[in-house]
Amino acid sequence: MPGITGRTRLLGIVGDPIAQVGSPQACNPRIAAAGADAVLLPFHVPEAEFEVAMAGLMRLGNLDGLLVTIPFKQRVLDLADTVRPVAALVGAANALRREADGRWTADMFDGVGLLRALAGLGVSPEGASVLLLGAGGAGRAIGVSLARAGAARIGIHDLDRARGEALAARVREAAPGCAGAAAEPVARGYDIVINATPVGMRPGDGLAAPLGPLAGVAAVIDIVPKPPMTPLLAAAAEAGCRIAGGQVMIEGQAEAVLEFFGLPPGRG
Amino acid sequence: MPGITGRTRLLGIVGDPIAQVGSPQACNPRIAAAGADAVLLPFHVPEAEFEVAMAGLMRLGNLDGLLVTIPFKQRVLDLADTVRPVAALVGAANALRREADGRWTADMFDGVGLLRALAGLGVSPEGASVLLLGAGGAGRAIGVSLARAGAARIGIHDLDRARGEALAARVREAAPGCAGAAAEPVARGYDIVINATPVGMRPGDGLAAPLGPLAGVAAVIDIVPKPPMTPLLAAAAEAGCRIAGGQVMIEGQAEAVLEFFGLPPGRG
Structure with missing residues (x-):
């Protein structure tokens, strides 16, 4: 510089x-x-x-x-x-x-960052089923952007259930064709799993939620930029998913x- | 970096x-x-x-x-x-x-910066007679430092005459052997002339005061760092004085x- x-x-x-x-x-x-x-x-x-x-x-x-x-x-x-x-x-x-x-x-x-990260993994949001962890600022941007980009279904998990449901309603508003709903944090059946919580940032952090087996999920994205390999991304890589971290976003x-x-x- | x-x-x-x-x-x-x-x-x-x-x-x-x-x-x-x-x-x-x-x-x-700039010019403050323009924060630091470094006499000019006199008193306090006094801004008879005002920084600025001829002054220092050649330094260089600008300090x-x-x- x-x-x-x-x-x-x-x-x-x-x-x-x-x-x-x-x-x-x-x-x-x-x-x-x-x-x-x-x-x-x-x-x-x-x-x-x-x-x-x-x-x-x-x-x-x-x-x-x-x-x-x-x-x-x-x-x-x-x-x-x-x-x-x-x-x-x-x-x-x-x-x-x-x-x-x-x-x-x-x-x-x-939302722009998330969509570009997905594109980089070669995974399209169109018609996809997405599990989104976290309905804070980043989670809301990601949910709305995915709905507008054609996601078929977005399951939203937030420790504050009302916050998760509020985002689900906003997702349906943003794209009436997208089924937004509060959901249990279980990865099975989703194409894409996204962590939009800060969990994974601090040493000793585990996963933001017990997701169960990740096999079969096409792409896992963690918005946490550091460490580059969060516990979630490590588990996803081991399960054969394509992964991207926060730095990619x-x-x-x-x-x-x-x-x-x-x-x-x-x-x- | x-x-x-x-x-x-x-x-x-x-x-x-x-x-x-x-x-x-x-x-x-x-x-x-x-x-x-x-x-x-x-x-x-x-x-x-x-x-x-x-x-x-x-x-x-x-x-x-x-x-x-x-x-x-x-x-x-x-x-x-x-x-x-x-x-x-x-x-x-x-x-x-x-x-x-x-x-x-x-x-x-x-004060540290000024003394090092003087040393760089090969001009000692010991026993020197100094004309100091400006009794603001920088001027006060410079006056006190020069007095402590052995200057024999420091003439101080400030548009606010009371401020100039206050610094003169402080100089005498800092080094009882140093004759500090409010002075007219006339360079003749001084070994060192220092501009400790911001005048010279803005386009169109002239000198902080009409100094008269600078010939015979050993060193002229301007605390203004930019432009590197202020009107004062240009005049001093033409008169054969050694010069240093604010960047040197x-x-x-x-x-x-x-x-x-x-x-x-x-x-x-």
């Missing part, structure tokens, strides 16, 4: 924890390849400090945009002056940018996110 | 404006040479947003320290839990670090500042 100077524009990713994020690695080489004098940084915003830390970051005159990860994808909507349609439908956002007039716009790209959405931030597409 | 990841620790420099700062260029190669996973960034804190922006930056869990430049070197003292002796004497600080217990310590390194204090931030000394 070119050297940082006083003229370098700042982008960031906010989350708690932050060490596991993959966006700096995904975005900075693309920014450099585009010849832009900008850098994307990790900002560790402790959950209890969200309001104060975000207010401070959003006042910086040389900060143009923020990516938003766990656990702030829903709270960040309160900070936006404008919420774009996908983010509004999902009820969460993972990107926030400053407009020329100083106002902030929120949008949601997690992050890479998949990096181009779309940088375009949202107003950076020119890479020359590389 | 090594690639930025979610584990990279952040340092910054806050100022308004910010484009002219030289600390990222001075510090990041040293950080990289030391093998530390950290990066120093420019944070543009608009003057009217100082409290909110600083409160936000200081809550970030992965930000370990901040350099502070114009116009915040005095206000930053209010944000520190501990003010080290030099900063307390000067009444201003240009560095703030988070301690292990979460408290913040302020210190002042501008920044380079001069970079090692001391990074050590304050707890980074290992460079291996390079």
Whole structure:
């Protein structure tokens, strides 16, 4: 990356924890390849400090945009002056940018990342039966995107059953042809299994839910970017499923996110 | 510099404006040479947003320290839990670090930078007669440091005459053998002339004061880091003086500042 100077524009990713994020690695080489004098940084915003830390970051005159990860994808909507349609439908956002007039716009790209990760595995969402673990910000984006991409059925498991059912209703709204329903976390019979919870990120984590045998599932995707081989992905690989981790999703959405931030597409 | 990841620790420099700062260029190669996973960034804190922006930056869990430049070197003292002796004497600080217990310590390194820049020019402060323009945060650090380094006389010019006289008193306190006094901004008879005001930073700026002929002055130093050749330095070079700009001062204090931030000394 070119050297940082006083003229370098700042982008960031906010989350708690932050060490596991993959966006700096995904975005900075693309920014450099585009010849832009900008850098994307990790900002560790402790959950209890969200309001104060975000207010401070959003006042910086040389900060143009923020990516938003766990656990702030829903709270960040309160900070936006404008919420774009996908983010509004999902009820969460993972990107926030400053407009020329100083106002902030929120949008949601997690669905884009998931669809690109699936495409990379050669597995089509069309007509697929999907088990989705987690109905938080990322889970909602993924559920809505899969429904719109033609998934036939999406079973949703969330420890908060009401949250899972709310997402199921939203999935049916997003694509009336898609059977969205709260479901038990049992993998058998699904084509695609997706972990959209943070479980797997911390040492000692197991699976987000006892999924039973994974054999027969075509693709298993874990949104956790680090470690690259989560317990879920390891079990899926052993069962012969195609797998992709969170870093693949992050890479998949990096181009779309940088375009949202107003950076020119890479020359590389 | 090594690639930025979610584990990279952040340092910054806050100022308004910010484009002219030289600390990222001075510090990041040293950080990289030391093998530390950290990066120093420019944070543009608009003057009217100082409290909110600083409160936000200081809550970030992965930000370990901040350099502070114009116009915040005095206000930053209010944000520190501990003010080290030099900063307390000067009444201003240009560095703030988070301690292990979460408290913040302020210190002042501008004097270190000035003395190293003088040494680089081969001009000794001992017994020297110095004209100092500007009695703000940087000017105070420089005045006190020169007095302690053995300057015989320091004439101080500030548009705010009371501020100039206050620094003169502080200089005499810091080194009773040094004649500190408010002075007219006329270079004749001085060995060293120092601009410690921001004048020279903006396009169209002239000199901070009409200095008269510079011939006979041994060394002229301008704390403005950008442009590298300010109107003052250009005039001084033409008059045959040795010159150094703000980037030289920044380079001069970079090692001391990074050590304050707890980074290992460079291996390079």
